[in-house]
Amino acid sequence: MARHGGRGWYGRVVAAAVGVTAVAAATSVWTAQAGQTGGHVAARPAAKKAVPVSATIVHASDGGDHAVNITIDDGPDPQWTPQVLQVLKDNGVKATFCMVGPQAEAHPDLVKQVVAAGHRLCDHTVSHDTTMDKKSQAYQSQQILDAERQITKASGGVRPLYYRAPGGAFTPYSRHLAASHGMRPLGWNVDSKDFERPGTEAIITTVKGELHNGPTLLFHDAGGDRSQTVAALRTLLPWLKQQGYSFGFPVR
Numbered sequence: 021m022a023r024h025g026g027r028g029w030y031g032r033v034v035a036a037a038v039g040v041t042a043v044a045a046a047t048s049v050w051t052a053q054a055g056q057t058g059g060h061v062a063a064r065p066a067a068k069k070a071v072p073v074s075a076t077i078v079h080a081s082d083g084g085d086h087a088v089n090i091t092i093d094d095g096p097d098p099q100w101t102p103q104v105l106q107v108l109k110d111n112g113v114k115a116t117f118c119m120v121g122p123q124a125e126a127h128p129d130l131v132k133q134v135v136a137a138g139h140r141l142c143d144h145t146v147s148h149d150t151t152m153d154k155k156s157q158a159y160q161s162q163q164i165l166d167a168e169r170q171i172t173k174a175s176g177g178v179r180p181l182y183y184r185a186p187g188g189a190f191t192p193y194s195r196h197l198a199a200s201h202g203m204r205p206l207g208w209n210v211d212s213k214d215f216e217r218p219g220t221e222a223i224i225t226t227v228k229g230e231l232h233n234g235p236t237l238l239f240h241d242a243g244g245d246r247s248q249t250v251a252a253l254r255t256l257l258p259w260l261k262q263q264g265y266s267f268g269f270p271v272r
């Protein structure tokens with residue numbers, strides 16, 4: 021999540037998204053997201069309005085004091101997201117996927133797979149602009165709410181439950197806007213630095229060494245070759261279990 025360079029792939033994704041027609045939102049599945057509380061689907065067929073949440077940036081896990089939150093940013097990506105999903109499945113771990121709107125729009129099948137596997141969705145804006153905290157409120161609003169619509173449509177009506185500003189570029193305005201739409205601002209405690217591709221062992225060492233910082237761990241499933249991320253998770257998830265950690269979702 022560092023203010024990483026190499027933004028060219030976003031442009032390609034946006035281009036690829038043109039012409040893609042996302043499937044119509046199916047309100048009947050909006051409660052399918054893991055742990056999402058809601059009313060009776062039949063009684064609330066148009067349950068589009070999210071319940072506001074706290075606007076403070078959350079790091080804590082709903083799994084308690086010895087749980088970690090696995091968060092996966094910048095996807096979905098047709099090459100890497102399925103591999104990350106497989107590692108999570110193999111270890112019985114649920115994670116939170118912070119998605120870039122146009123990529124969700126381009127790959128609705130992947131968004132639906134993420135939801136169907138019991139993971140949660142997070143809004144990671146439209147353009148992944150790590151300087152959006154310097155931009156106008158109108159721009160911030162467009163970035164957050166357009167991505168929210170793209171992700172929700174791609175998922176078949178399952179809303180993102182969190183908002184993570186690219187590069188951590190939150191503002192009070194963006195936090196409150198997201199929160200008013202039911203998306204809790206989501207921070208992180210341990211940056212695995214996987215985006216920089218330092219090598220699988222380095223990613224593992226970074227996570228183990230910084231785990232004392234807090235429970236929310238940051239990885240990526242897009243933006244380049246993520247084979248090191250996949251390999252690191254394959255080692256780290258069993259290791260975390262051996263250390264007595266469980267896996268939760270960020271508190272809402």
Ligand SMILES: [Zn+2]
Nearest residue numbers: 021093094186
């Ligand atoms: Zn990101």
